[in-house]
Amino acid sequence: MQDGRAPILYIRLRKQVRLPPGRPVLLGHVAQVIVDPEYEQAVRTIELMRPGAGEQFVLVDMLAIVNAVRQRYPDMEIECYGEPHALIELAGTARVRQRRALLPIVLILLFIGSGLTIMNFHADVSMLEVHRKLYKLITGVDNPHPLILQVPYSLGLGAGMMIFFNRVFKKKLNEEPDPLEVEMYLYQENVRHYLVTEEYSRMNDSEGGRGR
Numbered sequence: 001m002q003d004g005r006a007p008i009l010y011i012r013l014r015k016q017v018r019l020p021p022g023r024p025v026l027l028g029h030v031a032q033v034i035v036d037p038e039y040e041q042a043v044r045t046i047e048l049m050r051p052g053a054g055e056q057f058v059l060v061d062m063l064a065i066v067n068a069v070r071q072r073y074p075d076m077e078i079e080c081y082g083e084p085h086a087l088i089e090l091a092g093t094a095r096v097r098q099r100r101a102l103l104p105i106v107l108i109l110l111f112i113g114s115g116l117t118i119m120n121f122h123a124d125v126s127m128l129e130v131h132r133k134l135y136k137l138i139t140g141v142d143n144p145h146p147l148i149l150q151v152p153y154s155l156g157l158g159a160g161m162m163i164f165f166n167r168v169f170k171k172k173l174n175e176e177p178d179p180l181e182v183e184m185y186l187y188q189e190n191v192r193h194y195l196v197t198e199e200y201s202r203m204n205d206s207e208g209g210r211g212r
Helices: 037-044 062-072 093-124 127-139 147-165 179-211
Strands: 008-013 016-019 031-034 047-049 057-061 077-082 085-090
Touching: 008 062, 031 037, 047 057, 047 062, 057 062, 057 179, 062 077, 085 179, 093 127, 127 147, 147 179
Parallel strands: 008 077, 016 085
Antiparallel strands: 008 031, 057 085
């Protein structure tokens, strides 16, 4: 306390954090904090919980953080911003490496699957026959392989996919998110919302069991 005033702690929780298993969860892991410099290091190292063995996701609630801070600094004022909870994924380096190892297999499967989808679609709509008829309609010649139509069509199909997904290899065409990024964001938000709801339900069940 300086000049007779209580120190003020500003906290903004992160939405989701990945930590290695087997370690205590500290306040600095799950939140951005602003406080007087003499308190900063001590506040960041306040222990919030010790996850049990085998747990993959744990939830840290803002009320639990306030309680932990008040136990060490009863006079500290706390200002909270942003999310009321932080979801922690306990993932070791071995699990992350395993996911990365599966990435080439997933890419190969997606490449083969998307290629088969395009070919089956063209077979269903008889695209080759359409090109033949268009070529005969324009030139009056019956050509079994109208490459002058097929080649630009194939190039245009690839260019259209690049424009639709807003990406050329690793480079984006502009700053707008592409449809895949939007869908991945919505999927991750739905998964996170489900996990948070499940964790709150489990915490309430545990508190109810202790209250009996």
